[in-house]
Amino acid sequence: MDTTSPLFLALLANGPIKMDGYTYFLYGGKIRKCKSKRGPRKSRTEGERQTTDRFTETRKMWKIYRRAIKDLPIWRVEARARGVSKSDSLFHSINGGCLQPGKGVWAFxxxxxxxxxxxxxxxxxxxxxxxxxxxxxxxxxxxxxxxSSDWVFLGYFYDTLRRSPQLTLDYMPRRIDEKITIEIPPADQPEGTRLHLYLFFGNEEFTQFSPSEYVEL
Structure with a gap:
């Protein structure tokens, strides 16, 4: 429509008109225009919501996990070896699918x-x-x-605390020992609570680590 025509002017007398990304209106008897505001943001799809929620859960897990392992550079070493810029990115890519938003680990x-x-x-x-x-x-x-001199580490979760990883650091045998016996703190958990255990090794300098091996007891 010709925005300079008398017809268009007459239509504007009834209120603003949106056209071609602009809003036309009368001001002081003259035709004015401005860019139309974008409409409200579309609501997130279920898939988008799940992806965001899982990312948030993984970020929370990463913070708790880092406190549990203290200064062990497990993921930093592996991220460097794989050419990944950040250790938390590697943790997310490997463990993100094992977590459920608001619940923690579901795929131990x-x-x-x-x-x-x-x-x-x-x-x-x-x-x-x-x-x-x-x-x-x-x-x-x-x-x-x-x-044979590699250190032995034992990480674990209580089945009732799926968002709270723990790591034993008080007693670390060597790979050559072929056995570890350790007392897990009850942490006010019911007797017989299932434990999810992760055994892994690290060299003497803590510059190399092994993948963890899982067992449930």
């Missing part, structure tokens, strides 16, 4: 407490008596990816 078996280039543990037996757990593993041969 596929969750990775540790990642790295050292040979992972091969758990041969797992026992529990009360809050005392014992894990056995095969040592394997000494090689660049499996040294």
């Amino acid at each position: 078996k596929t969750f990775r407490f540790s990642v790295g280039s050292l040979d992972a543990p091969v758990i041969t037996a797992a026992e529990r008596e009360g809050w005392t757990v014992t894990l056995h593993w095969k040592n394997g041969a000494n090689c660049p990816k499996a040294d």
